[in-house]
Amino acid sequence: MSQPLPEFDQPPVIEVVLGVQFEKLGSLGAPQLGYVWHVFRERFPRTEGKLPLDPAFEHFGPRAGRRPGVQMQLMQAPPEPRLWFLNERGTELVQVQPDRFVRNWRKREDTEEYPRYEKLRESFQQDFEEFRGVICREQWGDVEPNQCEVTYVNLIPADEGWQHHGDLDKVLTVFSARYSDDHLHKPEQAAVSLQYVLKDDKGEPAGRLRIAAEPVLRVSDNRPAIRLSLTARGKPERSTIEDAMAFLDRGHEAVVRGFTSITTPEMHKVWKRTS
Secondary structure (H helix, E strand, O other): OOOOOOOEOOOOEEEEEEEEEEOOOOOOOHHHHHHHHHHHOOOOOEEEEEOOOOOOOOOOOOOOOOOOOOOOOOOOOOOOOEEEEEOOOOOEEEEEEOOEEEEEEEOOOOOOOOOOHHHHHHHHHHHHHHHHHHHHHOOOOOOOEEEEEEEEEEEEEOOOOOOOOOOHHHOEOOOOOOOOOOOOOOOOOOOEEEEEEEEOOOOOEEEEEEEEEEEEEOOOOOOEEEEEEEEEEEOOOOOOHHHHHHHHHHHHHHHHHHHHHHEOHHHHHHOOEOO
16 A cells, blocks of 8 residues: 655645647637637636647657658748636636636635545646536537646745755755865756656556756746646546546646655655644
């Protein structure tokens, strides 16, 4: 039996993204996406248009190369539409495009608490099934997931265990400002980017966990902060909603355990780790 997931009473989470990518539905254009919005309109009355997200796949092993030959492009097609459906406060939103369904939770006030994965998972599954229902009823195609993604974005402000952007070693276990001589001193700022392979139950590659930490200034008060994002992405075992949800659960576990491993015990005390 696997160990219980680490828990924090005051995690620094400011955004959670749960998403499913699927085979592109050629019939899902702007008018159809507008119809989908009417299904969600009561809970998400606001809309915004965005540029589409590019397809994202985690590949393993040799990659097939392009066929040799001359390629000609006479005219660039307009980008596929992507719509945001937002609630009144902008704390929750649904993103839809011809090959993607994404649901976000975003922290808007310092006093707002992270609602926890179980609640966000329930909301995602409910809305994803509603989206699939519309596609099925209107006979616009089949939603067949080919990649799933879990992203957690954390904002760690200064004065919570560290002071300056060069103090990354006080926040992350993987960074150490040690040198072979005394030529360099504490860096003015530091950033890291890492990726890890996620394995399935058979020990085969099933996805990747990508971690990035970068120095930023908090918008509300221009205070130094570190933006720490963790994304678990990969292919579900089969193209079903059950397998997609199972991958999201595994991705969530990878993110939580990865976040705990990569951050220092001193920061765990700041975030009030309970297990």
